[in-house]
Amino acid sequence: MDRPSRRDYFMAIADVVSSRATCDRARVGCVLVKEGRIIATGYNGSPPDMPHCDDVGHDMDDSHCVRTLHAEENALLQCALYGVSARGARAYVTTMPCYGCFKRLLGAGIKTVVYRDVYRSATPSDLSRIEELAGIGGVDVHRYQPSLRFKFVDSKVEEQGERS
Numbered sequence: 358m359d360r361p362s363r364r365d366y367f368m369a370i371a372d373v374v375s376s377r378a379t380c381d382r383a384r385v386g387c388v389l390v391k392e393g394r395i396i397a398t399g400y401n402g403s404p405p406d407m408p409h410c411d412d413v414g415h416d417m418d419d420s421h422c423v424r425t426l427h428a429e430e431n432a433l434l435q436c437a438l439y440g441v442s443a444r445g446a447r448a449y450v451t452t453m454p455c456y457g458c459f460k461r462l463l464g465a466g467i468k469t470v471v472y473r474d475v476y477r478s479a480t481p482s483d484l485s486r487i488e489e490l491a492g493i494g495g496v497d498v499h500r501y502q503p504s505l506r507f508k509f510v511d512s513k514v515e516e517q518g519e520r521s
């Protein structure tokens with residue numbers, strides 16, 4: 358039987374993780390993977406015990422909502438809370454990291470970032486900053502392309518189209 362690729366599998370998990378996000382400006386999920394195993398997950402949401410955007414509205418500053426910790430930050434904080442090193446890990450993120458999160462991922466030793474969507478307010482300078490930093494820091498950044506043969510529905514894998 359065919360199996361989904363690791364990329365498809367981890368990105369599908371990141372997608373499920375994103376469903377717990379609490380700011381509707383973007384719902385983002387992040388899965389950190391080391392040696393093929395998940396070491397942490399994160400979605401964007403308020404720090405513990407703080408109110409959620411979805412309940413009390415956004416906290417806007419210069420056209421950005423600043424209430425939440427981002428998905429990547431929460432995944433790295435989970436590593437910090439439980440004493441797990443992210444060195445050499447891969448990050449699967451449903452939306453391309455912002456420049457701030459990209460710096461944090463790099464600082465935590467992440468070596469590969471796989472993202473699916475581009476955030477609507479990402480600017481060309483965000484993209485070029487990330488590209489430049491990735492080059493200097495030796496981080497591989499890839500845009501995720503789902504394989505055509507699989508579609509995830511209700512946590513099940515359904516095969517699409519013809520077998521090749």
Ligand SMILES: [Zn+2]
Pocket residue numbers: 379380381382410414415416422423424425
């Ligand atoms: Zn918000």
Ligand SMILES: [Zn+2]
Pocket residue numbers: 427428429454455456457458459
């Ligand atoms: Zn971010």
